[in-house]
Amino acid sequence: xxxxxxxxAVSDIQQMNMIQAINSALDVMMERDPDVVxxxxxxxxxxxxxxxxxxxxxxxxxxxxxxxxxxxxGIIGVAVGMGAYGLRPVPEIQFADYIYPALDQLVSxxxxxxxxSAGEFVAxxxxxxxxxxxxxxxxxxxxxxxxxxxxxxxxxxxxxxxxYDAKGLLIAAIEDNDPVIFxxxxxxxxxxxxxxxxxxxxxxAGHEQAQVPTGYYRVALGExxxxxxxxxxxxxxxxxxxxxxxxxxxxxxxxxxxxxLRTLVPLDIDAIERSVKKTGRCLIVHExxxxxxxGAELSALVQERCxxxxxxxxxRVTGFDTxxxxxxxxxxxxxxxxxxxxxxxxxxx
Amino acid sequence: xxxxxxxxxxxxxxxxxxxxxxxxxPEPKFRPGDTADxxxxxxxxxxxxxxxxxxxxPAQMRDLAYGLVRVLDENGAAVGPWDPKLPxxxxxxxLRAMALTRAFDGRMFRAQRQGKxxxxxxxxxxxxxxxxxxxxxxxxxxxxxxxxxxxxxxxRGWPIxxxxxxxxxxxxxxxKGRQLPIMYSARAAGFxxxxxxxxxxxxxxxxxxxxxxxxxxxxxxxxxxxxxxTAEGDFHSACTFASVYRAPVIMNVVNNQWAISSFSGFAGAxxxxxxxxxxxxxxxxxxxxxxxxxxxxxxxxWAADRARANAGPTLIxxxxxxxxxxxxSDDPSAYRSADEASHWPLGDPIAxxxxxxxxxxxxxEERHAAMDKELAEMVRDxxxxxxxxxxxxxxLHHPMESMFEDVFEEMPWHLREQQQAMLDEWKAAGL
Numbered sequence: 001x002x003x004x005x006x007x008x009a010v011s012d013i014q015q016m017n018m019i020q021a022i023n024s025a026l027d028v029m030m031e032r033d034p035d036v037v038x039x040x041x042x043x044x045x046x047x048x049x050x051x052x053x054x055x056x057x058x059x060x061x062x063x064x065x066x067x068x069x070x071x072x073x074g075i076i077g078v079a080v081g082m083g084a085y086g087l088r089p090v091p092e093i094q095f096a097d098y099i100y101p102a103l104d105q106l107v108s109x110x111x112x113x114x115x116x117s118a119g120e121f122v123a124x125x126x127x128x129x130x131x132x133x134x135x136x137x138x139x140x141x142x143x144x145x146x147x148x149x150x151x152x153x154x155x156x157x158x159x160x161x162x163x164y165d166a167k168g169l170l171i172a173a174i175e176d177n178d179p180v181i182f183x184x185x186x187x188x189x190x191x192x193x194x195x196x197x198x199x200x201x202x203x204x205a206g207h208e209q210a211q212v213p214t215g216y217y218r219v220a221l222g223e224x225x226x227x228x229x230x231x232x233x234x235x236x237x238x239x240x241x242x243x244x245x246x247x248x249x250x251x252x253x254x255x256x257x258x259x260x261l262r263t264l265v266p267l268d269i270d271a272i273e274r275s276v277k278k279t280g281r282c283l284i285v286h287e288x289x290x291x292x293x294x295g296a297e298l299s300a301l302v303q304e305r306c307x308x309x310x311x312x313x314x315x316r317v318t319g320f321d322t323x324x325x326x327x328x329x330x331x332x333x334x335x336x337x338x339x340x341x342x343x344x345x346x347x348x349x
Numbered sequence: 350x351x352x353x354x355x356x357x358x359x360x361x362x363x364x365x366x367x368x369x370x371x372x373x374x375p376e377p378k379f380r381p382g383d384t385a386d387x388x389x390x391x392x393x394x395x396x397x398x399x400x401x402x403x404x405x406x407p408a409q410m411r412d413l414a415y416g417l418v419r420v421l422d423e424n425g426a427a428v429g430p431w432d433p434k435l436p437x438x439x440x441x442x443x444l445r446a447m448a449l450t451r452a453f454d455g456r457m458f459r460a461q462r463q464g465k466x467x468x469x470x471x472x473x474x475x476x477x478x479x480x481x482x483x484x485x486x487x488x489x490x491x492x493x494x495x496x497x498x499x500x501x502x503x504x505r506g507w508p509i510x511x512x513x514x515x516x517x518x519x520x521x522x523x524x525k526g527r528q529l530p531i532m533y534s535a536r537a538a539g540f541x542x543x544x545x546x547x548x549x550x551x552x553x554x555x556x557x558x559x560x561x562x563x564x565x566x567x568x569x570x571x572x573x574x575x576x577x578x579t580a581e582g583d584f585h586s587a588c589t590f591a592s593v594y595r596a597p598v599i600m601n602v603v604n605n606q607w608a609i610s611s612f613s614g615f616a617g618a619x620x621x622x623x624x625x626x627x628x629x630x631x632x633x634x635x636x637x638x639x640x641x642x643x644x645x646x647x648x649x650x651w652a653a654d655r656a657r658a659n660a661g662p663t664l665i666x667x668x669x670x671x672x673x674x675x676x677x678s679d680d681p682s683a684y685r686s687a688d689e690a691s692h693w694p695l696g697d698p699i700a701x702x703x704x705x706x707x708x709x710x711x712x713x714e715e716r717h718a719a720m721d722k723e724l725a726e727m728v729r730d731x732x733x734x735x736x737x738x739x740x741x742x743x744x745l746h747h748p749m750e751s752m753f754e755d756v757f758e759e760m761p762w763h764l765r766e767q768q769q770a771m772l773d774e775w776k777a778a779g780l
Contacts, residue, residue, distance in 0.1 A: 120535075121534065
């Protein structure tokens with residue numbers, strides 16, 4: 001029982017941005033489970049370049065929250081060994097663009113350990129990493145490599161789009177006994193983004209999904225969220241693009257159903273099937289490059305399962321198959337102009 | 350005037366009157382047809398290497414990274430400060446484990462040639478590296494081996510029939526036929542699941558050791574890789590982590606001279622020793638005669654005591670020779686001199702330990718011959734027993750639907766769906 005004076009329901013909910021929600025999830029899990037350790041470049045004393053781990057070392061000590069050498073291969077390799085010991089590491093890769101040196105340890109080791117040892121050894125870890133563009137980060141601070149991981153058997157891939165989901169999904173990911181890649185859309189760390197890069201940035205203040213319980217709760221992995229119910233068409237998206245799509249749909253006044261997938265693997269196929277069979281039209285929006293992107297998998301699944309309900313070809317709005325450009329970021333970014341065109345085409349077809 | 354700053358600025362001499370650059374591509378001393386001659390190989394005498402205190406500072410013991418810790422001399426006597434002075438019982442147990450490993454290798458190599466499995470890797474000539482280390486570690490210390498450390502499992506008394514079931518990928522294989530033969534996993538024996546991707550186990554061992562230290566545990570970790578794969582980034586990431594956090598870990602480099610067909614020069618052996626890699630990381634480095642079981646034991650024990658004293662990690666180079674091919678898929682006669690193994694100046698590890706035991710009066714040729722015969726029969730009987738569970742490709746494997754298990758703790762819908770579709774397809778085909 002809480003000893004707090006006043007309304008517990010009120011004191012248990014706080015306005016949080018996504019960074020604060022992630023920090024709160026780590027705090028809650030470190031408090032509950034002594035096996036949870038946080039590690040990564042600059043995450044300790046300093047609290048992370050995005051402040052996601054601020055205060056944790058002070059609270060839980062250097063044995064549980066520590067800075068690491070700049071070797072992503074080493075960070076994930078060490079996390080596998082810690083997992084084999086019985087800990088539950090939450091390594092941070094400072095930017096998703098830096099995750100490639102760790103690919104062998106993620107793909108050949110963390111993702112395969114349970115299978116190759118028939119369950120004798122497991123590597124429960126949640127790899128947190130800021131991803132995506134819209135911050136003028138150039139090609140080494142803007143990438144969306146989720147499709148690389150959804151292609152790998154043995155890892156789960158999770159992408160939140162709100163502070164509430166970020167905390168609940170991160171707690172569920174840390175409690176999961178399989179390795180989870182947890183990509184955090186850094187464009188919306190401090191506020192939702194409507195896609196209009198030339199207007200002042202918004203904060204999470206007043207946003208319904210920024211009302212976050214201070215304690216423990218889970219958002220189950222593998223469950224999509226209906227961000228906006230609708231009848232005219234279905235839009236499948238995740239991360240930053242949920243907000244860009246929401247705003248574009250509102251501006252157009254089209255009655256689209258927007259599904260925030262939240263977990264790419266395992267995917268909530270039932271929610272997708274239900275929605276597309278209802279609307280008969282489907283648009284997929286992601287920031288990652290197009291060819292072999294996760295949208296290709298979504299498109300194939302929708303075609304396989306909803307073909308006889310489709311009234312128009314499935315559309316995709318994605319990043320282009322180029323490296324992420326710096327000065328031309330807003331031409332690359334799948335923003336309102338491109339989404340509007342795609343919606344018009346699908347609704348009219 | 351130009352504002353350029355470089356050595357040819359303003360000279361008009363760009364690239365002129367300079368010798369052409371040359372690329373150095375290493376070449377081993379002996380190739381097929383050559384007579385191997387190691388007479389220029391200076392072997393430090395046994396007993397000559399000083400033994401520093403277990404908690405000595407790495408900077409005070411750099412010569413150990415370039416020397417060679419040796420205990421057994423030419424007469425089979427154990428000499429010098431590194432002599433671990435093991436009781437007779439331990440010496441004979443080590444000798445037996447080494448002989449069993451060799452008998453096991455012989456039997457399993459033949460099984461592969463007989464078509465009973467897809468692949469095998471012998472450790473001939475390198476038995477001391479695994480068994481000397483296992484004997485010096487506590488039974489609950491955690492091993493992160495590479496693919497040629499079957500001797501650890503044997504030294505830890507793991508049932509050889511279980512190893513054979515894995516090699517045959519049969520219904521008795523605890524790993525459900527998922528791994529290439531010899532990629533064992535034995536948690537109960539403190540033996541981590543072997544990966545075919547080289548040196549990935551190095552940072553994992555360091556992570557395990559860091560976790561043990563963070564928890565105030567007393568167990569340490571040990572890991573092994575070949576000299577060739579010290580070139581992998583994982584090796585250097587692991588050394589950095591081990592050094593930074595003073596992790597209680599022993600990192601072993603088994604320098605058996607050959608990485609498939611590439612001699613040790615392609616991993617940097619022409620320039621320095623592998624033990625000397627430790628110096629740059631500021632960790633203790635030992636270079637050891639890997640064919641001397643007592644030297645391996647002594648070095649491992651030193652490193653283990655050091656780790657347990659919170660004095661940090663040790664990198665040990667075991668200087669040895671890969672007597673056989675890399676694996677059953679390899680033909681070493683295509684790239685190296687056929688008589689290198691017989692001319693190898695550090696001898697055979699089993700013969701050397703046997704000689705020591707005989708010199709001590711605790712062993713003799715008759716007992717050794719009887720032991721070899723007994724072990725050969727034991728291995729043969731175990732193989733027959735294992736073959737009752739099936740051999741590769743003869744149908745006695747785990748059921749096909751088991752392929753989808755253990756990808757995740759709980760099977761998600763897409764794997765369940767693929768599993769069902771596979772079973773339906775086979776059923777529809779009448780199979």
